[in-house]
Amino acid sequence: MGVDRGRRPPVMADVAKEAGVSHQTVSRVLNDHPNVRTETRTRVLEAIDKLGYRRNLVARALVTKHSRTLGVVSFDTTLYGPASTVYGIEQAARAAGYFISIVSLKSIDKTGVRDALDYLADQGVDGIVVVAPQRSAAQALADLPLDIPVVAVEGGEAGEVPVVCVDQVEGGRLATQHLLDLGHETVWHVRGPGDWLEAEGRVAGWRSALERAGREAPEPLAGDWSPRSGYEAGRSLASMAGVTAVFVANDQMALGVLRAFTEKGVRVPGQVSVVGFDDIPESAFFSPPLTTIRQDFGAVGRHSIGVLLRQIEAGGPQASGRLVVPPMFVPRVSTAGR
Template sequence: MTDVARAVGVSHQTVSRVLNDHPNVRPETRERVLEAIKSLGYRRNSAARALVTRHSGMLGVVCFDTTLYGPASTVYGIEQAARAAGYFISIVSLKEITRANVQEAIDHLADQGVDGIIVVAPQRSAAQAIADIPDGIPVVAVEGGHAPGASVVCVDQVAGATAVVEHLLELGHETVWHVAGPPDWLEAEARLLGWREVLEAAGRAAPKPLPGDWSPRSGYEAGRQLLRMPDVTAVFVANDQMALGVLRAFAEAGRDIPGEVSIAGFDDIPESEFFSPPLTTVRQDFAKVGSRSLDVLLRQMDSSGSADLERVVVPPEFVQRESTAGPPGP
């Protein structure tokens, strides 16, 4: 900063005002300072800045299984929103979700001096572990259900499942089968709930859900089971990867989709519109989840922990494609 001030012929304080967007700097002076910063290759010293402002400019993210489309897209959305707001992200990815592991991740981020933490908590055990986060650290849970002691930002999973099942019933199907996600995942639980509530409200029988683990392999195995059930005409699959496996099982058996059986998924992964046939599904706005999560966290940080806890629900979007149609005729 001293070198920049000397090059421009202004005070050290003027350079500081320019760097901090202070209004009391003449436009021509600001422009000269910025040109000198560029020509001299000036870079801010983040560590020194943190000592002065008592803010590190760093946010922590704890996440789980970022190989899956949903969690990976959520983390990407958070990172993009944080960068736009001038923050850096430090990520701790956990393979196994236990209270001890979550606490270790939180301690690691706290030791780095992060200003706040976002926990991508799609599993019940992760949401419960948030209760152990020390007071004084602003925290937001993403897809954390009703995480105790934390604000929550989530997609309305029940509404997404409701849209799919109502669509299939409106096409004329008598009932809808369901390939569910892992039972410890809050998203799977909410999608299962939406499916069941629509069938019950319509007075339709709810077949026993088939278990899955989010993978195409588990969807394929569920599809092979469904092939042994002659009354199946419509299937709601809890994510698109499993729906891909179901489609493969039916294709191998020579069953026409959607002529004989309609299949719908959830997530709208980039490949969904190129499945054979293109998949009817539910789109989650992960960019909005990221920006809303950051907004809530910044409010928590600005209030020094005194802000009321928030619950922000992002609506999903139903996407109809060629994998669903009316049931086959008699």
């Protein structure tokens, strides 16, 4: 392939001359226009190959008004959940022929989200996925009427914006019911930070399962998703009487709880049963291996792209509302009967 003739990368006109056609015909070949003779097509294709031509997507985007780029706004992609979701998004988008442009926020406030959205809109993205697990982020989305398709992941009621999420309430219920089924009188809860919708959903599920069973719901302990906050909650729980079952709102905090229990000589699951949430890859190897609720982040990512693309191609918001991915119970060793 004779690339590099004359330094400057070849453009459509060069291919056209090489193939003895007009540049428009080259364009047609490139865009799979039906009305091109097969013989012409192969001639053009050969010329493209010979010159090593690659079409300029920027020029294309200028005229079509479509960049085939999708924006992703996410909060702290260092965390397993967001990272996995973004990974799913990226895979699905690339499979559909879209590029992914990422903005990772340190903190999610209204200004942060607004700026990120503006930033991406400036770049000319065709649509945006906002991984908006916090109430404030979801709120921000609902408030700003963007003229560009948007999908929220884990987003609560985000006004007009369609939402893809895991059923957190169901997950909380599953975890709590499992512990009740094992014969525990009641279930304690280490919850996630106040502003997070996921944290609230899990609290709601936990509370609902307890209520349905007619049990008293103890005051939940507050955490911030970090192992350290779980550790501190664990130390509190270890010093309290009558704690036999704990539902911890994520696996990292559950790790902290387990650590605190180990230090205090509380045996798991001998004395206390523990259930986590997320099923991070490490959970199966905690001491003891953690019973938990798995979230299929990959599916969430894929679905969000599906919804977004449908919206883009339809040229307006579909009445899609809310797409809910079910959570999955994963029994391991950290829970046992009374």
